[in-house]
Amino acid sequence: MEYRKSTLFNAIELIHRGVSNCNLKDIDITIDLFGKKLNAPLIVTAITGGHPKAKEINRNIAKAVEELNLGMGVGSQRAGILDSSVVDTYAVVRDYDIPLVIGNLGAVNFIVDRWDEETVESAVEMIDADAMAIHFNPLQEAIQPEGDTNFKDIHILKDVISKYKKMYRNIPFIAKQVGEGFSKEDAIILKEIGFDAIDVAGSGGTSWAMVEYYRIKEREFREFSGRFLEWGIPTAASLLLVKNVFPGIIIASGGIRSGVDMAKSIAIGAHCCGVALPVLKAALKDAREVVKVLERMIKELKTTLFLVGCENIEELRKTKYIIKSELREWLNIKD
Amino acid sequence: MEYRKSTLFNAIELIHRGVSNCNLKDIDITIDLFGKKLNAPLIVTAITGGHPKAKEINRNIAKAVEELNLGMGVGSQRAGILDSSVVDTYAVVRDYDIPLVIGNLGAVNFIVDRWDEETVESAVEMIDADAMAIHFNPLQEAIQPEGDTNFKDIHILKDVISKYKKMYRNIPFIAKQVGEGFSKEDAIILKEIGFDAIDVAGSGGTSWAMVEYYRIKEREFREFSGRFLEWGIPTAASLLLVKNVFPGIIIASGGIRSGVDMAKSIAIGAHCCGVALPVLKAALKDAREVVKVLERMIKELKTTLFLVGCENIEELRKTKYIIKSELREWLNIKD
Amino acid sequence: MEYRKSTLFNAIELIHRGVSNCNLKDIDITIDLFGKKLNAPLIVTAITGGHPKAKEINRNIAKAVEELNLGMGVGSQRAGILDSSVVDTYAVVRDYDIPLVIGNLGAVNFIVDRWDEETVESAVEMIDADAMAIHFNPLQEAIQPEGDTNFKDIHILKDVISKYKKMYRNIPFIAKQVGEGFSKEDAIILKEIGFDAIDVAGSGGTSWAMVEYYRIKEREFREFSGRFLEWGIPTAASLLLVKNVFPGIIIASGGIRSGVDMAKSIAIGAHCCGVALPVLKAALKDAREVVKVLERMIKELKTTLFLVGCENIEELRKTKYIIKSELREWLNIKD
Amino acid sequence: MEYRKSTLFNAIELIHRGVSNCNLKDIDITIDLFGKKLNAPLIVTAITGGHPKAKEINRNIAKAVEELNLGMGVGSQRAGILDSSVVDTYAVVRDYDIPLVIGNLGAVNFIVDRWDEETVESAVEMIDADAMAIHFNPLQEAIQPEGDTNFKDIHILKDVISKYKKMYRNIPFIAKQVGEGFSKEDAIILKEIGFDAIDVAGSGGTSWAMVEYYRIKEREFREFSGRFLEWGIPTAASLLLVKNVFPGIIIASGGIRSGVDMAKSIAIGAHCCGVALPVLKAALKDAREVVKVLERMIKELKTTLFLVGCENIEELRKTKYIIKSELREWLNIKD
Ligand SMILES: Cc1cc2nc3c(=O)[nH]c(=O)nc-3n(C[C@H](O)[C@H](O)[C@H](O)COP(=O)(O)O)c2cc1C
Numbered sequence A, B, C, D: 001m002e003y004r005k006s007t008l009f010n011a012i013e014l015i016h017r018g019v020s021n022c023n024l025k026d027i028d029i030t031i032d033l034f035g036k037k038l039n040a041p042l043i044v045t046a047i048t049g050g051h052p053k054a055k056e057i058n059r060n061i062a063k064a065v066e067e068l069n070l071g072m073g074v075g076s077q078r079a080g081i082l083d084s085s086v087v088d089t090y091a092v093v094r095d096y097d098i099p100l101v102i103g104n105l106g107a108v109n110f111i112v113d114r115w116d117e118e119t120v121e122s123a124v125e126m127i128d129a130d131a132m133a134i135h136f137n138p139l140q141e142a143i144q145p146e147g148d149t150n151f152k153d154i155h156i157l158k159d160v161i162s163k164y165k166k167m168y169r170n171i172p173f174i175a176k177q178v179g180e181g182f183s184k185e186d187a188i189i190l191k192e193i194g195f196d197a198i199d200v201a202g203s204g205g206t207s208w209a210m211v212e213y214y215r216i217k218e219r220e221f222r223e224f225s226g227r228f229l230e231w232g233i234p235t236a237a238s239l240l241l242v243k244n245v246f247p248g249i250i251i252a253s254g255g256i257r258s259g260v261d262m263a264k265s266i267a268i269g270a271h272c273c274g275v276a277l278p279v280l281k282a283a284l285k286d287a288r289e290v291v292k293v294l295e296r297m298i299k300e301l302k303t304t305l306f307l308v309g310c311e312n313i314e315e316l317r318k319t320k321y322i323i324k325s326e327l328r329e330w331l332n333i334k335d
């Protein structure tokens, strides 16, 4: 289920270049992300693991991502860490030659379950990860009847990350939201903690409030989650807020649905884009369907570069654009 | 009946804090209001008294408010002052242990009926009030065929309040609108008169023009009240206008319908929130229903603090927010 | 038929005064207009004359205006000047004791038909006029298949007016639009010509393009008039543009439909308001119906003064207001 | 099929002149374009040539344009250049006495097919052209399965144009978009290349993405073209962007549908207007129908001049106007 709240990509206009001055066939959209070469600035972000259908879904994504030479993340590895019998639902990605595999753990569990660098290592090993995403999901936890809602002392992650890098290996850590975005203040904290990258996962795409709103039958709980349908920082706004203060890699996700959205994200500051829901829908069918979804987005991205007269991603990052008032308003935050 | 005119809370965005850094269970939303400790910044504002059903309604509210340790006001006490046989419809609140009970008299009656400090004392005694609200309702009076519409020489209230405080007791006086809000100029006058608090009761919630519009059958009167359906200062605008010039306590009411609305009100300057219509609907059933409505709002408020990374109401009063253009326009008033 | 184009009165907000500090019964809305005392700042502007039903309509308006002590204009007197047999359809107003009777001639006829001060005198005499309105209706003429569309050398009116005032009597001359408004540049010219007053008659009320659009059956003509449905300067915009450069009397008309519209007009600079279409509809019935329409507007105006805390029209002219962006845009006209 | 994306002419308001001060019959809308006298600032832009129905369509347009003394362009002459048997579908325009005939070749073919000044000469000769339009259509090429998408090294046109002018004759060259507009940066390049004129052909009228969207049945291709339905620079925005940097002639086209649109285009900087789709629809019937469409636009344009008090096109170019925020946003382009 997607937010009614918009990503606000519709409040960005890229500037058509009527003369183009590019050869569409020569347009190069490859990027280097964390030292890995990807054929496009696109990763499939964390979706699943730990339950019966997960292995098949992860396999379908892995196959497609191998074929297209892109990156992918697995879903939260908590289940795999608690129960070794489900490890294979994640580990299936090891069977494929994927340039960038990203592990996934929840920030709240480092507080609530006192996880540490060893937990990280279990997760990395499980899938032979090239990078680790730590997800921050306060709304999701708050809205679920049994959620873990103690995010106090999030700074302990600083110690975990620095120890892990010293004791194990120097892989990048990504701070990841799950659909409500990060603010400027968040980005400053995440930098202090030592994160190498931020995946904004802003509002406008998958909405946990809406998932709960439709899942739960009791009127009382529905009304409660219903209040937060409009919550969060739109993806485009989160990108603009974060990029000004965070010096590392920025991944645009949350409602990325086309290559035009991708181009807009990159034009306003993202290094790479992430997508989850449309890939999940395709992966429930087969790997071919996932390839189709991703290829369409890649073709659209290339076409967009052609239309704004950019020959590669570096040029796209410098292209001109318009920010309309609905989005500009997010840049005037008052104390 | 509620205004079509919005409260303009939808033109405020609180800034999601993706990392939260709070423990939801430790969030403290208690406040001190007029020296009384409330479990949440929430009071039920004036609704009823004087007619047959009123006693039951007031009892249901009182029970719920006692259980949740919040404040409540009774409806206009004019009926009780004119006719001792209906006093019990108000006095029923004395049977409950409520931290903050607020009496209610109409400003216009101090002019038209030459009320004085003794009238205030009757009202205070009637319900053992901890504070007195004086309501200002020019639209309501103007729109009712038999309304009292002489608000000239409102300054006589200065004398009444100061005498009452000297001769009887030093309780706080609240200037209260009933659904059209106060302007900056009003707030300056209310300060001069000596009010300790303002309850803005702005437009966007209960609308007296709409009540009349649907109540009256004659086309002529309907058309007349219909002209004022869009009248008044939206609650969010009234809060912003009043807080800049009024040094006392500010209560946000008029269309407060969720804990998110409450959090927005407090972020932009209110000390406490008030609610009437949703509580009336619940109180027509029973106290349990009133508890449910209020508990839901409280839970939503706590969740909102968690999501903006605030541990208590003082921090919420300093949190960041966006004011969108529809609301900003209310701050550029021209002479 | 009314414009879809708005008057933009909805882009003005008067500021509710929650304390009022007025006595509704003492509010004085009388004005002096051209040395005549009117019971309210309201005139019925030019509607009809010259055809069979006109006498009855003018009589009904005259009766009502006499009863309420307001002003009124007759429709274009061209028919009466060309054909003495229809003079009584205008002259009927002489049977009533009306404080301000306004004659009406078309500006274009002074050019096309070489009218002069004697024509003015015929018109004045016909109805014993206290003031003369000269209407400017280029759109109406252009859109009618047989319209007079030579407005070149409009300056000859300067001579006519000055001669008339010298040779006959010093009555005020009103430059009047008919539903598309005057611009700032127009107002400067009208001042130079020697007009004492401007009746803006802006867009948002009666639309001549729409009248033609629905009247004409041929697709070609309909399409043509259809292009101009959105033409003109909204009444509120025209008032703001004109008042800055025109030192004389300003009458707000074009889509004035309530006392709230009246109050907004006066707050932003008008001295008096005018209304046509709603009065025409009532006058097709009887004088009682006209009284009702006008009384409702007067009652609404008084109530509005009460709600903004103004005791008379002079105070209303100084009250505060908000101009929203749709209207503010009309004030940034580019060369 | 037309864009849902607006031309943004609705975000421009011309200022009604209530006094007009013009004689509609004397209004002169003739212009000189490239040394040719046209009865109105209106040309029919490139539509067709090369296929069976094209001859009839071009004949109908030519007849109408001869009668009204306007300019016209033929569609892309590539077919005529590749296959002499279809030359007559273009050459039919030679049978009519048209003040301004414009040839049409695709910019991309100068790159892909290595066309040169001789190709230009073939095209000029084919129709006895008074001017040559070179169209830039990157979106159209990208969205068609078999499109030519190599626009790299567009600067070779500089050489072609200068050689042609030296070796053959000094006719003007027009850089023409086909429905997505030119940006400021484009205009700077087009000036460097040596174009004498720009036909902006912005978005808001005929949309190639929409044509493909409805033409193609396969879901995959539809989805792809669907992403670009909202692509491009609205015609009004393109005009404002281009006019600031391009010193030559500017033609407004793309969604010009009325004389009011024409007047707005000219007021904000265009020298002439162009129209395609409405003329195509009429030309599928007969020349009479084309005359009707064009005459209606001319009548509307004249009426608009009358209403803004302008006696000719030069005055219209200096008339006042309002630019509303949706359009103003296009002028704040960020790097
Ligand atoms: C079914 C589903 C499961 C998800 N599980 C996780 C997860 O375990 N860990 C995580 O960091 N994000 C998770 N996400 C969030 C996504 O990675 C992504 O941030 C979010 O869905 C927004 O992107 P979208 O709008 O493209 O779906 C999940 C999303 C979906 C739809």
Ligand SMILES: Cc1cc2nc3c(=O)[nH]c(=O)nc-3n(C[C@H](O)[C@H](O)[C@H](O)COP(=O)(O)O)c2cc1C
Pocket (backbone or CB within 6 Å): B045, B046, B047, B048, B074, B075, B076, B104, B133, B134, B135, B176, B177, B178, B179, B201, B204, B205, B206, B253, B254, B255, B256, B274, B275, B276, B277, B278, B280
């Ligand atoms: C049925 C009803 C009766 C009310 N009676 C009073 C009253 O006697 N005195 C008063 O000050 N306000 C009265 N109010 C106004 C409320 O206290 C409150 O200011 C207003 O309804 C706006 O809040 P709401 O939108 O939450 O209803 C009444 C409201 C309602 C709905």
Ligand SMILES: Cc1cc2nc3c(=O)[nH]c(=O)nc-3n(C[C@H](O)[C@H](O)[C@H](O)COP(=O)(O)O)c2cc1C
Pocket (backbone or CB within 6 Å): C045, C046, C047, C048, C074, C075, C076, C104, C133, C134, C135, C176, C177, C178, C179, C201, C204, C205, C206, C253, C254, C255, C256, C274, C275, C276, C277, C278, C280
């Ligand atoms: C039926 C009708 C006839 C009118 N005839 C005249 C007229 O003869 N002279 C004139 O100056 N205005 C004439 N008007 C214009 C009105 O005086 C007024 O300026 C215009 O209708 C806008 O006001 P409204 O929106 O209240 O109708 C006429 C209006 C109507 C509806």
Ligand SMILES: Cc1cc2nc3c(=O)[nH]c(=O)nc-3n(C[C@H](O)[C@H](O)[C@H](O)COP(=O)(O)O)c2cc1C
Pocket (backbone or CB within 6 Å): D045, D046, D047, D048, D074, D075, D076, D104, D133, D134, D135, D176, D177, D178, D179, D201, D204, D205, D206, D253, D254, D255, D256, D274, D275, D276, D277, D278, D280
């Ligand atoms: C059917 C059709 C064919 C066209 N063919 C050409 C062409 O061959 N060359 C060209 O430069 N433009 C061509 N155009 C584009 C038009 O000249 C014009 O720029 C565009 O349609 C926008 O104007 P409109 O909104 O008035 O249709 C064509 C347009 C249509 C509708």
